[in-house]
Amino acid sequence: MDRRTFLKVSALGAGVAIAPMMLLNRGGALAAPINFDAPLSVPPLLEGRIEQHKRVFELSLQNGSSEFVPGYQTPTFGINGAYLGPVIRARKGDRVAISVRNQLGEPSTLHWHGVKLPGDMDGGPHQVIAPGEIWRPEFMIDQPASMQWYHSHAWHRTGEQVFKGLAGLFIIDDDQSDGLGLPNEYGVDDIPLVLQDRSFNRDGSFRYVAGMHQRMAGLLGNVMLVNGTVGPHLHTSKTRTRFRILNGSNARIYNLAFDDQRPFQQIASDGGLLAEPVTLSRIRLAPGERAELVVDIKGGEEVFLQHQPMSLPGGGMMMAMTAGIDAAAFDILRITSSATDVSGLPALPRRLATLPPLPSSPRGVSRQFVLDTQMMVGSTINGKQMNLQRIDHKVVLGEEEVWEFVNRSPMPHPMHIHGVQFRVLSRNGHLPAKNEQGIKDTVLIHSDEVVRILASFDHPASSRFPYMFHCHNLEHEDGGMMGQFTVEHLA
Ligand code: C2O
Ligand code: CU
Ligand code: CU
Numbered sequence: 001m002d003r004r005t006f007l008k009v010s011a012l013g014a015g016v017a018i019a020p021m022m023l024l025n026r027g028g029a030l031a032a033p034i035n036f037d038a039p040l041s042v043p044p045l046l047e048g049r050i051e052q053h054k055r056v057f058e059l060s061l062q063n064g065s066s067e068f069v070p071g072y073q074t075p076t077f078g079i080n081g082a083y084l085g086p087v088i089r090a091r092k093g094d095r096v097a098i099s100v101r102n103q104l105g106e107p108s109t110l111h112w113h114g115v116k117l118p119g120d121m122d123g124g125p126h127q128v129i130a131p132g133e134i135w136r137p138e139f140m141i142d143q144p145a146s147m148q149w150y151h152s153h154a155w156h157r158t159g160e161q162v163f164k165g166l167a168g169l170f171i172i173d174d175d176q177s178d179g180l181g182l183p184n185e186y187g188v189d190d191i192p193l194v195l196q197d198r199s200f201n202r203d204g205s206f207r208y209v210a211g212m213h214q215r216m217a218g219l220l221g222n223v224m225l226v227n228g229t230v231g232p233h234l235h236t237s238k239t240r241t242r243f244r245i246l247n248g249s250n251a252r253i254y255n256l257a258f259d260d261q262r263p264f265q266q267i268a269s270d271g272g273l274l275a276e277p278v279t280l281s282r283i284r285l286a287p288g289e290r291a292e293l294v295v296d297i298k299g300g301e302e303v304f305l306q307h308q309p310m311s312l313p314g315g316g317m318m319m320a321m322t323a324g325i326d327a328a329a330f331d332i333l334r335i336t337s338s339a340t341d342v343s344g345l346p347a348l349p350r351r352l353a354t355l356p357p358l359p360s361s362p363r364g365v366s367r368q369f370v371l372d373t374q375m376m377v378g379s380t381i382n383g384k385q386m387n388l389q390r391i392d393h394k395v396v397l398g399e400e401e402v403w404e405f406v407n408r409s410p411m412p413h414p415m416h417i418h419g420v421q422f423r424v425l426s427r428n429g430h431l432p433a434k435n436e437q438g439i440k441d442t443v444l445i446h447s448d449e450v451v452r453i454l455a456s457f458d459h460p461a462s463s464r465f466p467y468m469f470h471c472h473n474l475e476h477e478d479g480g481m482m483g484q485f486t487v488e489h490l491a
Helices: 158-164 212-217 317-322 474-478
Strands: 049-051 054-066 074-079 087-091 095-102 111-113 138-140 146-151 167-173 190-198 223-226 232-236 240-247 254-258 264-269 272-280 282-285 290-296 302-307 330-337 366-374 378-381 393-396 400-407 413-417 422-427 442-445 450-456 467-471 482-488
Touching (some): 074 158, 146 158, 146 240, 146 290, 167 190, 167 240, 212 378, 212 474, 223 330, 282 290, 366 413, 378 467, 400 413, 400 442, 442 450, 467 474
Parallel strands (some): 054 095, 190 240, 232 330, 366 400, 393 482
Antiparallel strands (some): 054 074, 095 138, 111 146, 146 167, 240 290, 254 282, 254 302, 264 272, 264 290, 366 378, 400 450, 413 467, 422 450, 467 482
16 A cells, blocks of 8 residues: 555544545544645744834634635634634744734633743633734743744633634744754744644534543544644755644644654753753654654655554553554654755754753742542542632742642643743652753643642732643643632732
């Protein structure tokens, strides 16, 4: 069989490979060949305009229609377009002013995931933008070069609104990273990849169901979209490419690798550059997490970025299936190269960033968060489900704290904290892997695992607009696996 037309899809995470060469839904609702010859869509860059020393952006949340599968129109949500949004690009030190107009016909919000800003600019579930209204957040870019993202955080509707397309990327530049000689020509050798799995109904519309099963496991689709492209192909004229990857899926966890197991280097995690490049041949990415990879592909080569099977600590195959991880490999992106610059590629710099060493015994407040799943209730944190009226924690502005996540549930949870970028101190008492020692805002907690993180709370959030902490499995989040905290001066 021609491997280009070979796609294994699985029915709702059951790990069952079904008819290759077809794009199929459960029950065969929609069928079309996947050839991996659709040019990868690259989201447009939005660099804003400078007005009164501010970088000004205009966003519009809107309805659209997208042809993901030839011959089928899918009603979608987008930002300044039919599906997903532009890449907002700003520099460290910029004062950014954004107007967000809601033309969806339903309430929404827009949250700047990973961007360090005050609670009243954060776009959480309290900051509803009613249909027809405009929300105008303003904030300083006060963090290193990195790829953040933005998405709907609507109360009980985040999963569905993100599924329909309300998400986009937010790239931050700074002088330090500009000087490193990393690939940085957007759309040429610096390519964003938004990974999303989706399901379709027979009429081509998205199939978003949030029943009991999805509330437990999260919603898994059976068709891969990369930047909204089904069966994507990227042709490059350069040998060295930087991929900025976002797992923008509602619940699916990827174990990314190239089909020939070629090594690549991870240069950045959620919050910015790693201290030094880490050579890997596979990388796990949970919903909400980002990773920047640099890979060399010579002229004439063809490689596939894939999901490959992975084993989970503390859980066998059965666990993996309920945990949003496919037991079967599938293709995500085909890459071909016509590069001629084969020789003379310089090695990446040995030092990328200066990160403070991880303290072995950090002082300060520590808090524990027990993650659990209760039958008929759903996922809980410290036995509780999200309540918009309840503040769960009060953090003192400027303090450093250790947060400990203990996962007593049978499945993994990618935990995310607003308002900070943190460091992972330990997994079950051991130092995390090298590529997890950088700056992060989302960390996967496996079943039976204890993960400790260190965060410094430098931005304020009041009880009116508190920060959220939650599982980034969006069905878990909507199902109540979320809490709120304030960050304020000592009274
Ligand atoms: Cu990416 Cu609270 O969200
Ligand atoms: Cu966030
Ligand atoms: Cu979860």
